[in-house]
Amino acid sequence: MAISDISENALKVLEKRYQGKDEDGNVVESVEQMFRRVSDTIARVDANFDNTADTGKVSDEFFELMTSLRFMPNSPTLMNAGRTLGQLSACFVLPVGDSMEEIFDSVKNAALIHKSGGGTGFSFSRLRQSGASVKSTGGVASGPVSFMKVFNAATEAVKQGGTRRGANMGILRVDHPDILEFIDCKANNSDITNFNISIGITEKFMQAVEEQTDYDLIDPKSGTAVGHLSAVKVFELIVDHAWKNGEPGIIFLDRLNRDNVVPSQGEIESTNPCGEQPLLPYESCNLGSVNLTKMLRRTLTGYEFDFRLLEQTVNEAVHFLDNVIEANNYPLDIIAETTRATRKIGLGVMGWADALLMLEIPYNSEEAIRLADKVMGFINNTGHAASARLAEKRGSFPLFSVSTLREGPAMRNATVTTIAPTGTISMIAGCSSGVEPVFAYAFVRNIMDGTEMVEVNPILMHKLETLGLDKDRALLKRIAREGTIAHIEEIPQEVRDVFVCAHDIRPVDHIRMQAAFQNHTDNAVSKTVNFPKEATRGDVREAYLLAYEEGCKGVTIYRDGSREEQVLNIGEVN
Ligand code: UDP
Structure with missing residues (x-):
C-alpha cells in the first residue's frame, strides 16, 4: 500500500x-x-x-x-x-504527597514515565509551605519550589528513550502559602526548564479579583487559613510574569472538577505538560x-x-x-x-x-x-x-x-x-498543528536536538502559483523574514485577509477560537495565545479575563521575543 x-x-x-x-x-x-x-x-x-x-x-x-x-x-x-x-500514552498525572517517601517515589515514577516517552503533570499543592515545621527532624520544610527543582534535575538526566526529553507540568493552587515564590520561580529563563508552570485558579479567587478583596492562604496540612493576600495584586503579578516570558499559565481548577466524571475517585489537581x-x-x-x-x-x-x-x-x-x-x-x-x-x-x-x-x-x-x-x-x-x-x-x-x-x-x-x-x-501529517493558526508562512523550525528545517506553507505556495508569484524569490524571502504576508502589496487584499498568521490575529480572536473548540471537548484544548512584542500587561490581563468569561479551562500566552530560545522562529529561506 x-x-x-x-x-x-x-x-x-x-x-x-x-x-x-x-x-x-x-x-x-x-x-x-x-x-x-x-x-x-x-x-x-x-x-x-x-x-x-x-x-x-x-x-x-x-x-x-x-x-x-x-x-x-x-x-x-x-x-x-x-x-x-x-x-503508548503521552499523558500522565502523578500525585506528590507531603512526605519524603512520597515526594521521592513521585520523582522515581516520573523518571520511569519519561523514559517511556510520556509527559507528567503534578500538583505541588499538598506540600507544606516553606518554613513550616518538620516533626521528625525538628527542622523546617523547604516548600514546593525547592522540590520542583529536584524533579527538574531528575528530568534533565533522563532522556526519553533516547527520543525526546521529559516534559512536566507543575501546578500550585493560588491559595497555597508559597504562591508568590511559585509565580516567580521561572522568572529566570534558565531555571526549572523542564517544567511548564500553571497557577491553579479557583472560583473563589476570581470572585475576590472581581470584588477587589483579599483571599485566604490555606495551610495544606491543617486546611486552615494562615494568611491572606490581595487577589488583584496576585492576579497582576501572574499577568506581569506571563507578559515577561509566558509563564505561569493559568488553569481553572473548579472547571476541571466540574467535568470530572468520577468525583468519587478524588479531585483533579493537575493536567499533563x-x-x-x-x-x-x-x-x-x-x-x-x-x-x-x-x-x-x-x-x-x-x-x-x-x-x-x-x-x-x-x-x-x-x-x-x-x-x-x-x-x-x-x-x-x-x-x-x-x-x-x-x-x-x-x-x-x-x-x-x-x-x-x-x-x-x-x-x-x-x-x-x-x-x-x-x-x-x-x-x-x-x-x-x-x-x-x-x-x-x-x-x-x-x-x-x-x-x-x-x-x-x-x-x-x-x-x-x-x-x-x-x-x-x-509534522508527520504535514499540516498545521492542533487548532493553532499558521505561526508563520515561511520559517526555520528548530528541532529539539539542534537541527533546523526550513518550511514554506504549501497552501500559500499553491496560491502564489495561481497568482504567478511563486517564482518571485525576493517575495518569498520577504515572507520568510516577516512571517506574515499582511504587508505584501503584490498579493491581493482578499488573499491577505485569508492567509493570516498567529501574529495577525488579535488575542481575543485566539481565545474565541479556543473557546469554540472547548465547548465541544470533554478534556481541554492546547492553545497558545500569541501577542506581539509591543503588547502591554493590560492586553494580557484582558486575555486572561476573557478566557475565564468564555469558558476556557486554562490559558497559555506568549509574547513574541520574550524568551530567547523559541521552538519556532520567523527566519530566512536559505
Ligand atoms: N509530550 C512529552 N514530551 C514532548 C512532547 C510532548 O512528554 O517532548 C507529551 C505531553 O504530555 C504533551 C503531549 O505529549 O502534552 C502531547 O503533545 P503533542 O501533541 O505535541 O505530541 P506528539 O504526539 O505530536 O508528539
Missing part, C-alpha cells in the same frame, strides 16, 4: 525518532513497516473481545487510517507499539488527532467538509484509541489500574488552520468560529456515539455506574475528546 503525500520533512522526523534502529543506530524498519508494526499491534486487541475477529482486516483499516494521513496517534504509540517498551489533559492522580491518557485537511473534498469552486468521511474517520479513531488502552504496557501497576478504571481517550484535531486556508475562510472571522463549532460538535457527538457502541460490545468503563454519566447511555470511555498540540505528529 502506498504512503501518499508524506513530505520530505516528515520522512526525516520518522527516520530520526520513530523507525526502528539496530544497536549501531542504523534504521532497520521502513516507514511502511513502522506503520504496520503499529496497526498490527493495535488491531490484535480485537481478538480479546471477539475470537472470530478478523484482525488482519482491522490492521489494514488502521494502516490505511494512518498512512492516508487522516489520523495519527500520539508519538509514544507510534514509537513504542509492538516494541519491548510498549508504553501541555495543559490539554486533566487527569486524576495516577491516571494516564492516550491521544490521537484527525487531520482536518484530509476531511475536505473538492467542489467545482473550492473545498467543503466531507462529513461522511469525518464520521468514518472518527469511528475508526475511537476504535483505535480504545484498543491502545488494552495494548498499552503501563509503567506502574497503579497507573494501569487507574487508567483502565476510566478508560479515558483524547481524540482531537490538527490541520485546522490549513483547512481554513483551503476553504478560504479567515481564522479570525465569525465564519471560522461557526465552522469550529460545527466540526468539533460533530466530532464530539460522533466520538461519543462510537464509544457508546463499543460499550455495547465490550462493556462500559468499570466506573461508569458511579460516574456522572450513569444516567445516559453506557460509555466505553469516560472522556473521548482532547485537543493536543500535535507538535510532532502534525
